[in-house]
Amino acid sequence: MNNLFCKSLLCALSLTFFACATKIPKEIPVGYGWSNNSVNTVKFRKNAVTTFKDLQFTAYYDENGTVVLGKRKLNSANWEIVKTPYAGNSKDAHNSISIGIDGDGYVHVSWDHHDTKLRYAKSKSPLSLDLDKEESMTGIAEQKVTYPEFYNLPNGNLLFFYRSGSSGRGNMIINSYSVKDKKWSQIQSNLLNGEDKRSAYWQAKVDKKGTIHISWVWRESWDVSTNHDICYARSFDGGLSWEKSNGEKYNLPITVTSAEIAWRIPEKSSLINQTSMTADENGNPYIAxxxxxxxxxxxxxxxxxxxxxxxxxxxxxxxSFSLGGGGTKKIPISRPDLLIKEEGKNRYLYLLFRDSERENKVSMTYKNLSINSNWKVTDLTSTAIGEWEPNYDISLWEKQKKLHIFLQNVNQVDGEGLAKSEPTMVRILEVNQLPK
Incomplete structure (x- = not known):
């Protein structure tokens, strides 16, 4: 039996299209992280992993709740790992770590929030993992912070989104960091106004032109079953003014009556919050x-x-399953992450997820939106990943179209419970070729 025939036979017997048509994804170990809940892998981390020039950065809690930072050169498996002086309440899966790299290369880190005081620090020098003292950003509305998220603007400045307040009664804050002045300012004190009756749970995307896209669901109470509707807004001036998709200007703040509804979805539809957005080359938004x-x-x-x-x-x-109740949920599926690749007239959408139907592996569904075809599904790992949710290196994807996914096998007991498990390895999954 010749080699060519053997290879053909193996491909024919492959369980997935992906295994035959692409290179097998490579896993790069980083270090051991806390796994008693999903705090290291929750979907609303921005970012779990990010790239600046030829350096990739990541962050996670170790088994003691210490904030750990990592850095490597792309194409290298050797990570520089630093245990910072800071720790967080890793027993609460809301208290995720988010990182951002500004245009000068300074590392910004925010961590340990669930209706608690802002915790924020930046590196002492560009590209360093040595964090300076913990500090305030603006001193305004920093006492009850949740869901910190960094976003890069094309000019090197940063945006910082967070919720001020509590579930069902929260305001959306946007801070802006000037690389020139090395200073934060608050540009929105309550962009999405729940009118003290509801909260907005958002996801955002800054496209290549610098347009900021935000989509959100409204939640009428602490109960996730009261999520309803997908709404949308965009900004062309760094978050100062906002408009609907048809160009109509918003009178700020945006409320439930003034918001553009991209898709109407009633309460008790098992509608999840805080997922993912992307945008195509023409600035059209896609919401997962x-x-x-x-x-x-x-x-x-x-x-x-x-x-x-x-x-x-x-x-x-x-x-089937029904989504309801409060706290961090143990759900049969993860929240999805989304990316788009355009080749000529073809628009390939890729959705990353985890599903108990697929034995909780890292999975991907994909489709060419430009033709009438069904979604195809494949697995990127051969083993289960627990209650992991996807988070990929957005900066690297935007600049080089390389897909690097933050990976860790974690547990999540329903309603903020804790599992008893040993630390597991944090990894970066390098997907070298995408299916079509």
């Missing part, structure tokens, strides 16, 4: 989420095309 379709939660994409909102239902799930 999941909610019930015929009583089965399905991953779905809401997107803008020729000025109209459209929806694509991946439609491959077969099992």
């Amino acid at each position: 989420n999941y909610w019930n379709e015929n009583d089965i939660p399905q991953f779905q994409i809401v997107y803008l095309e020729n000025g109209s909102w459209k929806k694509s239902n991946t439609g491959f799930r077969t099992t």
Whole structure:
């Protein structure tokens, strides 16, 4: 039997298209992290891993709740690991670590928040893992902080989003960091106003032109089952003014009555919050989420095309569950992450997720939106990853179209519970070739 025949036979017997058509993803170990809950892998981390020039940075809690920073050169498996002087309450899965690198190379870190005082520090020098003293940003609305997120602007400045207040009664704050002045200022004190009756749970995307896209669901109480509707806003001036997709200017703050509804979804639809957005070369937004379709939660994409909102239902799930209650949930599926790759007239959408139907592996569903075809599904790992949620290196994808995914096998007991588990290895999954 010749080698060519053997290779053909192996490919024919492959369980997935991905294993044959692409290079096998490579896992790069970083260090051992806390795994008793999902705090290191929650979806709302911005960012778990990010790249500046030829250096990649990551952060995670170790088994003692210490904030650990890591740095490596791309294409190297050797990580420089530093245990910072800082720690967080890793027993609460809300208290994630988010990092951002400004245009001068300074590392910004925020961690340990669930309706608690802002915790923030930046590196003492560019590209260093040695953090300076903990400090305030603006001193305004920094006492009840949750969901810290850094976003890079094309000019090297940073944005910092967070919720001030509590679930069901929170305001959306936006701070802006000037590389020139090395100073933070608050540019929005309550962009999405719940009017003391509800909260907005958002996801955002800064596209290549610097347009900021925000989408969100409204939640009427602490109970996740009261999530409803997917709404949208965009800003062309760094977050100072906002408009709808048709160019109509918002009178700020945005409320439930003034918000543009990209897709109307009623309460008790198992609609999840804090997922992912991306945008194509023309600045059209794509919003990933999941909610019930015929009583089965399905991953779905809401997107803008020729000025109209459209929806694509991946439609491959077969099992039902009901989303409700408070705290960090143990859910059969993860929140999804989303990326787009354009080649000529083709728009390939890739959705990263984890699903108990697929034995909790790291999985991907993908589709060419430019043709009439079904979503295809494949697995990127051969083993389970627990209650992991996806988080990939957005900066590296935008600049080089290389997909690096933050990976750790973690547990999540429903409602902020803790599992008894040993630390597990934090890894970067390098997906060298995407299916089509």
